[in-house]
Amino acid sequence: MQACVAVKYSMADYWNIAPGMENALKECFSRDAEADVTLEFSIPEKDFNNAGKGSSEVKNLLKRLGVDSEVLRRIAVASYEAEINVAAHSHGGEMTSLIYDDMIHIKFIDEGPGIADIAQAMVPGYSTADDLVREFGFGAGLGLPNIQKNSDALHISSAAGESTLLEFLVFFAQ
Ligand SMILES: Nc1ncnc2c1ncn2[C@@H]1O[C@H](COP(=O)(O)OP(=O)(O)OP(=O)(O)O)[C@@H](O)[C@H]1O
Numbered sequence: 016m017q018a019c020v021a022v023k024y025s026m027a028d029y030w031n032i033a034p035g036m037e038n039a040l041k042e043c044f045s046r047d048a049e050a051d052v053t054l055e056f057s058i059p060e061k062d063f064n065n066a067g068k069g070s071s072e073v074k075n076l077l078k079r080l081g082v083d084s085e086v087l088r089r090i091a092v093a094s095y096e097a098e099i100n101v102a103a104h105s106h107g108g109e110m111t112s113l114i115y116d117d118m119i120h121i122k123f124i125d126e127g128p129g130i131a132d133i134a135q136a137m138v139p140g141y142s143t144a145d146d147l148v149r150e151f152g153f154g155a156g157l158g159l160p161n162i163q164k165n166s167d168a169l170h171i172s173s174a175a176g177e178s179t180l181l182e183f184l185v186f187f188a189q
């Protein structure tokens with residue numbers, strides 16, 4: 016009889032947080048209940064006609080709230096790239112934006128298939144985009160590096176065969 020080998024993957028966590036800020040910023044990722052406004056959008060798989068709408072609604076709301084235009088640009092770039100990634104690379108997911116008086120926390124949770132090697136996915140130019148995704152003009156492998164560049168703190172938790180959580184913070188006062 017052949018032995019059945021169970022392969023167990025453990026979730027990998029990737030953090031991009033300025034040195035010395037670990038405790039303060041990790042706390043900001045778990046303030047959820049205190050948010051002033053919470054916005055939720057679903058992101059269906061490969062729906063490129065609608066992917067990006069959640070990010071633009073968040074941008075419009077923050078603009079009305081008077082958020083600085085450079086800060087707004089950074090939030091819009093990071094959230095758009097993350098939203099497109101869920102549509103392009105996952106089976107669909109949810110975007111939740113938590114708005115506080117001093118910052119925004121945006122989380123993306125999808126239905127897999129997960130990222131086997133997050134460090135590799137972060138390398139500029141690395142992409143597994145399929146032909147359809149490339150036809151829509153995506154697949155340069157620059158989305159994740161751009162999210163990192165434009166956010167004040169980034170956290171990704173994923174593994175092969177699991178859902179991916181990507182969440183970031185941007186503070187309104189720079
Ligand atoms: N939510 C996700 N689920 C599964 N894999 C993902 C997810 N987000 C990113 N990836 C993986 O990470 C790779 C790099 O992502 P990144 O956003 O940097 O580039 P891209 O989406 O391929 O191209 P671009 O963003 O420049 O259009 C993707 O090609 C994919 O393999």
Ligand SMILES: [Mg+2]
Nearest residue numbers: 096100158159
């Ligand atoms: Mg991308």
